[in-house]
Amino acid sequence: MKEFTYTITDAQGIHARPAGQLVKLAAGMGCNITITKDGRTVDAKRIMGVMSLGAKQGHTVTIQADGEGEAEAIEALETFMKENL
Amino acid sequence: MEALNGKSVFGGIAIGKIKIFDKGESVVKRTRVEDIQAEITRFEDAKETAKEQLGALYDKALIEVGEVNAMIFEVHQMMLDDLDYVEAIRHMIEGQNVNAEFAVATVGDNFAEMFAAMDDDYMKARAADVKDISDRVVAILQGKQDIGVLSDEPVIIVADDLAPSETVLIDKSMVLAFVTRHGSTNSHTAILARTMNIPALIGIDYSDDMDGKQAIVNGYDGIFYVDPEASVLKEFQEKQKDDLDKKRLLLELKGKEDVTIDDKRIHLYANIGSVADVAAVLANDATGIGLFRSEFLYLGTKNYPTEDEQFAAYKTVAENMGGKKVIIRTLDIGADKQVDYFQLGKEDNPAMGYRAIRICLNEPAIFKTQLRAIYRASYYGNISIMYPMIISVNEVRQIKAIVEEVKDELDAQKIPYGEVEQGIMIETPAAVMISDLLAKEVDFFSIGTNDLTQYTLAIDRQNPKLDSIYDSHHEAVLRMIRMVVENGHKENCWVGICGELGADISLTKTFLKMGLDELSVSPSMVLKIREVIRNTDTTK
Numbered sequence: 046m047k048e049f050t051y052t053i054t055d056a057q058g059i060h061a062r063p064a065g066q067l068v069k070l071a072a073g074m075g076c077n078i079t080i081t082k083d084g085r086t087v088d089a090k091r092i093m094g095v096m097s098l099g100a101k102q103g104h105t106v107t108i109q110a111d112g113e114g115e116a117e118a119i120e121a122l123e124t125f126m127k128e129n130l
Numbered sequence: 131m132e133a134l135n136g137k138s139v140f141g142g143i144a145i146g147k148i149k150i151f152d153k154g155e156s157v158v159k160r161t162r163v164e165d166i167q168a169e170i171t172r173f174e175d176a177k178e179t180a181k182e183q184l185g186a187l188y189d190k191a192l193i194e195v196g197e198v199n200a201m202i203f204e205v206h207q208m209m210l211d212d213l214d215y216v217e218a219i220r221h222m223i224e225g226q227n228v229n230a231e232f233a234v235a236t237v238g239d240n241f242a243e244m245f246a247a248m249d250d251d252y253m254k255a256r257a258a259d260v261k262d263i264s265d266r267v268v269a270i271l272q273g274k275q276d277i278g279v280l281s282d283e284p285v286i287i288v289a290d291d292l293a294p295s296e297t298v299l300i301d302k303s304m305v306l307a308f309v310t311r312h313g314s315t316n317s318h319t320a321i322l323a324r325t326m327n328i329p330a331l332i333g334i335d336y337s338d339d340m341d342g343k344q345a346i347v348n349g350y351d352g353i354f355y356v357d358p359e360a361s362v363l364k365e366f367q368e369k370q371k372d373d374l375d376k377k378r379l380l381l382e383l384k385g386k387e388d389v390t391i392d393d394k395r396i397h398l399y400a401n402i403g404s405v406a407d408v409a410a411v412l413a414n415d416a417t418g419i420g421l422f423r424s425e426f427l428y429l430g431t432k433n434y435p436t437e438d439e440q441f442a443a444y445k446t447v448a449e450n451m452g453g454k455k456v457i458i459r460t461l462d463i464g465a466d467k468q469v470d471y472f473q474l475g476k477e478d479n480p481a482m483g484y485r486a487i488r489i490c491l492n493e494p495a496i497f498k499t500q501l502r503a504i505y506r507a508s509y510y511g512n513i514s515i516m517y518p519m520i521i522s523v524n525e526v527r528q529i530k531a532i533v534e535e536v537k538d539e540l541d542a543q544k545i546p547y548g549e550v551e552q553g554i555m556i557e558t559p560a561a562v563m564i565s566d567l568l569a570k571e572v573d574f575f576s577i578g579t580n581d582l583t584q585y586t587l588a589i590d591r592q593n594p595k596l597d598s599i600y601d602s603h604h605e606a607v608l609r610m611i612r613m614v615v616e617n618g619h620k621e622n623c624w625v626g627i628c629g630e631l632g633a634d635i636s637l638t639k640t641f642l643k644m645g646l647d648e649l650s651v652s653p654s655m656v657l658k659i660r661e662v663i664r665n666t667d668t669t670k
Contacts, residue, residue: 056431061201061255062201062205064205065204065208069630090213090588092208092209092212093209093241093260094210094214097244097245099248099253099578126294
């Protein structure tokens with residue numbers, strides 16, 4: 046299992062569009078991916094869950110990947126978060 | 131006959147039958163089903179149909195309102211495929227033997243409540259999204275026709291208000307005009323009406339019994355006539371005919387060159403104030419953007435826009451214009467445009483106060499952020515920069531030094547950028563009087579006639595008592611423009627107009643004769659000016 050923690054800098058947080066992009070990216074990966082915020086964990090491949098986190102600017106989220114290709118997955122997700130959020 | 135007063139958001143005349151667009155909450159009844167598998171299949175099929183509709187909506191919206199706004203429909207598609215949502219619906223059908231409509235509506239409500247309970251605006255919008263997709267699936271299950279099919283003849287759409295997904299859905303060939311009770315001049319409906327070139331009114335207090343009645347939409351005066359008298363009908367039919375002739379003529383001018391009978395060429399560009407305006411620029415066939423007001427990035431936000439936010443906006447516009455010229459005007463805050471976080475303080479005479487380039491040169495950090503964003507975006511298209519409120523050669527030299535710093539920084543970071551033409555706004559009499567000196571420093575001049583008139587005539591634009599003597603055709607203003615053109619051309623500096631005077635067709639011939647190289651006007655004026663240009667012979 047691999048993970049990283051990221052603090053959101055985008056003024057609007059994980060709003061509808063980046064949530065969609067994030068889920069799309071996660072859905073294409075073979076391993077399990079979760080996002081945790083304030084102790085609540087959701088499946089990163091499910092958009093309603095990701096949106097329900099209500100992650101906004103200044104919030105810290107932890108992304109975990111578990112399974113085949115977890116290292117690549119974490120790398121790709123980290124890049125995505127830095128570029129878009 | 132009844133005449134209702136409202137506000138026009140787009141001009142034109144429409145005559146036809148009223149169709150009241152009633153969203154009417156659909157009633158979903160709970161029924162017991164025996165064949166659970168068949169019910170789940172019904173749901174799955176309806177979900178697929180909904181996704182197809184959303185795909186079509188996305189394609190339509192992409193053209194009508196651009197990618198950023200269209201993406202919401204892609205997100206809706208993903209929400210329909212969300213396993214939490216889909217499984218909840220399946221479980222409900224299986225566990226409670228209920229019909230698919232009821233399961234979708236109930237699960238949709240539950241999810242919407244979950245979002246709505248989180249009590250912030252962002253989450254409320256998500257609640258609306260879930261309702262929207264669930265309503266769509268329910269409508270399909272109930273065999274309701276898509277609201278795209280409104281009628282078999284073109285109608286005047288009358289509604290309380292229209293949401294983006296509704297306006298995008300409507301079959302445009304069946305719409306003569308939009309009339310709404312709510313909405314604003316900048317609402318989605320208004321933008322759409324402008325893009326479609328059909329009249330639209332807001333603030334019309336209609337009643338439901340008007341459905342099916344004949345009506346006239348007067349998009350010039352904002353009046354909605356229901357059951358018009360024969361004489362009124364005749365009057366507007368004639369007006370409409372004139373309009374249509376004009377529209378046809380304008381349509382014929384799309385793709386035509388901006389050249390006079392005696393072969394004088396001029397660049398006809400458009401003014402924009404946001405990324406979304408690019409659609410109108412392209413629809414009206416402007417050959418470039420002569421004034422991209424960058425203030426929208428600063429207004430209405432709580433803090434300074436970041437370099438990346440600015441870069442994204444400039445890059446999008448440059449790319450969408452596909453290599454055509456885009457002239458970005460740097461920050462023009464101050465005077466009548468106030469932004470809280472700049473903490474500019476109250477001034478007795480703001481039009482002559484701390485504004486525009488004066489702020490930028492005093493706070494180079496803010497200025498450099500914008501310049502970096504513009505230079506980075508220049509790699510993706512044909513970008514030029516112009517600086518507002520210039521009064522001296524010294525200012526231009528200071529700007530050029532900062533630009534050099536920015537370029538050096540980008541070079542050091544190996545960030546690519548393109549060739550960026552440098553220009554200044556000519557909007558002060560001082561700039562006019564030393565335009566011979568300024569022309570040696572820059573590539574182009576763009577005359578801002580609104581401020582130039584105000585400063586030349588010493589008339590405050592904001593003072594309504596002076597409206598009667600505010601004369602933008604004043605000989606002093608015209609002489610100033612002529613002087614700028616002559617001085618600019620001596621130094622190979624091209625000269626344009628981006629103020630309101632540029633769109634004044636009574637002056638187009640005068641400007642052509644003066645030798646102006648460019649006119650930049652609001653997108654809706656582009657083709658009108660083109661018509662005048664093509665019918666002008668400057669030798670006569």
